[in-house]
Amino acid sequence: VQLQASGGGLVQPGGSLRLSCTASGFTFSNYGMSWARQAPGKGPEWVSAINNGGGSTNYAESVKGRFTISRDNAKMTLYLQMNSLKPEDSAVYYCAKSTDSWYSSDLDTYNYRGQGTQVTVSS
Numbered sequence: 001v002q003l004q005a006s007g008g009g010l011v012q013p014g015g016s017l018r019l020s021c022t023a024s025g026f027t028f029s030n031y032g033m034s035w036a037r038q039a040p041g042k043g044p045e046w047v048s049a050i051n052n053g054g055g056s057t058n059y060a061e062s063v064k065g066r067f068t069i070s071r072d073n074a075k076m077t078l079y080l081q082m083n084s085l086k087p088e089d090s091a092v093y094y095c096a097k098s099t100d101s102w103y104s105s106d107l108d109t110y111n112y113r114g115q116g117t118q119v120t121v122s123s
Helices: none
Strands: 002-006 009-011 017-024 033-038 045-050 057-059 067-072 077-082 091-097 117-121
Touching (some): 017 033, 045 067, 045 077, 057 067
Parallel strands (some): 009 117
Antiparallel strands (some): 033 091, 067 077
């Protein structure tokens, strides 16, 4: 199993970024997926999740209404569209694979996580 996140960078407050997570080594369309983040000196924080088919999603309260999770099973890719970014969104963002078709906000239930991508929101 390999998960590789990309698309991070430096953006001003109020700006947007689109993160991608490319998966390989497993049948992507069979599993729920999540995005999580970790800021310096803090523990991992679950951000958003999507079920295997993409028809059900969930968001942390801190990002609800600003972030949108989606997936393209044909391309084996997970996305996170981030709008109205705030300095407190700065962190390393990574994707994680669920153990079944559904998802959880508990990161301990995910059996694989990928390399992260740095997002910095600053003026």
